[in-house]
Structure formats: structure tokens, C-alpha cells
Amino acid sequence: MMRPYMLAENTWKIVRETEYTLAILPWGATEAHNYHMPYGTDIIEADHIAAESARLAWEQGTKVIVFPTVPFGVNTGQFDVKLDLNMNPSTQLAILHDIVDVLNRQGIYKLIILNSHGGNDFKTMIRELGLQYPKMFLSSCNWYQSVDQKEFFENKDDHAGEMETSLLLHLTPDLVRPLSEAGDGASKKFRMTAIREGWAWAERKWTKVTKDTGVGDPRKATAEKGEKYFNIVTQKVANFFIEVAKADNDDLYA
Numbered sequence: 258m259m260r261p262y263m264l265a266e267n268t269w270k271i272v273r274e275t276e277y278t279l280a281i282l283p284w285g286a287t288e289a290h291n292y293h294m295p296y297g298t299d300i301i302e303a304d305h306i307a308a309e310s311a312r313l314a315w316e317q318g319t320k321v322i323v324f325p326t327v328p329f330g331v332n333t334g335q336f337d338v339k340l341d342l343n344m345n346p347s348t349q350l351a352i353l354h355d356i357v358d359v360l361n362r363q364g365i366y367k368l369i370i371l372n373s374h375g376g377n378d379f380k381t382m383i384r385e386l387g388l389q390y391p392k393m394f395l396s397s398c399n400w401y402q403s404v405d406q407k408e409f410f411e412n413k414d415d416h417a418g419e420m421e422t423s424l425l426l427h428l429t430p431d432l433v434r435p436l437s438e439a440g441d442g443a444s445k446k447f448r449m450t451a452i453r454e455g456w457a458w459a460e461r462k463w464t465k466v467t468k469d470t471g472v473g474d475p476r477k478a479t480a481e482k483g484e485k486y487f488n489i490v491t492q493k494v495a496n497f498f499i500e501v502a503k504a505d506n507d508d509l510y511a
């Protein structure tokens with residue numbers, strides 16, 4: 258099965274001859290996901306959503322190239338969860354800078370970061386790098402915000418809940434423990450009204466908020482729900498890839 262849009266699976270001969278217009282950098286995290294899902298959950302999601310979205314875009318003639326997923330996310334709030342592998346935002350900026358520098362030097366002027374992890378936030382980095390690399394179109398997208406989860410799932414998922422569990426039951430069922438082993442994902446909220454309303458923000462100290470590391474009840478998850486959601490999400494993400502690939506960097510606004 259040839260996947261010409263996956264950089265890690267292709268040779269120099271092919272890559273040298275292909276004119277890519279858009280690069281995709283999937284970005285995950287390595288962290289605990291309740292009692293029933295693996296530490297690589299966000300990486301698995303990023304891998305599959307990037308690959309399938311790129312496949313759909315490629316079939317429409319989009320010359321998109323997916324880079325290997327960055328496996329480390331910002332886990333500063335989970336500092337005391339065993340082997341949650343925190344990568345500081347400043348380190349992420351250094352990595353992103355190097356990737357953008359490669360693209361800019363080689364004339365691939367469009368990059369989308371496909372983000373899989375709520376603790377990652379690339380906006381300020383994109384502002385800073387955009388100033389340094391004015392030819393580049395730099396963008397990030399959170400696939401988990403691309404469609405209204407309420408249409409697919411009964412219980413809201415923040416972390417390791419019904420949405421993520423359904424996705425993994427669809428994508429990698431062998432890596433999910435029986436749901437009878439899952440914690441209920443119950444969580445505490447901040448006492449401050451402004452933060453609860455969402456217009457003020459502070460970082461949650463994870464182990465003070467949840468017992469099982471989950472935030473969101475996973476127990477109504479099914480592979481069928483995951484498949485439906487995956488298909489809609491990848492279609493929407495593919496459409497974004499196509500729109501960005503077609504866009505003129507000097508004429509982005511209407």
C-alpha cells in the first residue's frame with residue numbers, strides 16, 4: 258500500500274520529483290489516559306487523522322506531505338503523573354522553528370500543525386515565527402474541535418473520555434483495555450466563576466482535578482461511534498488541507 262503523502266514511507270527519488278504545496282506536522286503527547294487507554298493515545302489519533310485526511314486530499318489532487326508526528330506535548334500540569342513526558346512550550350517553539358526553516362528554505366510555503374493535545378497551543382509561536390518567515394502560511398488546527406461532539410457522544414470528553422475511547426476502539430482496539438477497567442473520568446472544576454465561565458484561564462493541576470487521569474466518562478464509548486466521528490472529522494480536516502493548498506498566500510482574505 259503506497260502512501261505517497263507520508264514522508265516517512267517514501268524514498269528520496271520520489272520526494273525529489275514531487276512538488277509539494279502543503280506540509281502537515283501532526284503533534285501529539287505522551288501521557289496517561291485513564292486506566293484503559295495507552296500513553297500514546299494522542300499520537301495514535303494524530304497519526305491516523307493526519308494520514309486519512311491527507312489521503313482524501315491527495316485523491317483530490319492536493320500535493321500534501323505529512324511529517325512524522327511529534328510525540329511530546331505540553332504536560333506541565335501533569336508533572337506528577339508518572340512518565341507523562343512534558344515538553345515545554347519553549348522547546349516546542351525551537352522544534353517548530355527548525356521545521357519552518359527547512360520548509361522556507363526549500364520553497365514549501367504552507368504548513369498546518371495538526372494538533373491532537375489540549376495542552377499544546379501553537380498560536381503565540383505562529384505569531385512569532387510568522388514575523389520571521391513572512392513568506393510562510395503557518396496554521397494550526399485542533400481536529401477535536403472540528404465538529405460538534407454532542408452529535409456523536411453522550412458524555413462530553415475533555416481527556417480520555419467517550420470521544421477518545423470511541424476513536425481508539427475504532428482505530429487500535431487491541432490497545433484499549435475492557436471498559437469495565439476504566440475509571441469514571443469524574444473531575445473537579447475551578448471554584449472561580451470567571452474560570453468556570455471560560456473567560457479567565459489558569460492551568461489545572463491534573464492530579465488535584467481527577468483520580469484516574471481522565472476528564473470525561475468513557476464508559477459509553479463504542480467503535481461504531483468512533484468510526485462515524487473519525488469519518489466526519491477527517492473529511493473536514495481534508496477540506497481544510499485542500500483549501501489551504503489551493504490558496505494564494507498573497508490573497509488570503511475575502
Ligand SMILES: [Zn+2]
Nearest residue numbers: 298299417421
Ligand atoms: Zn488524549
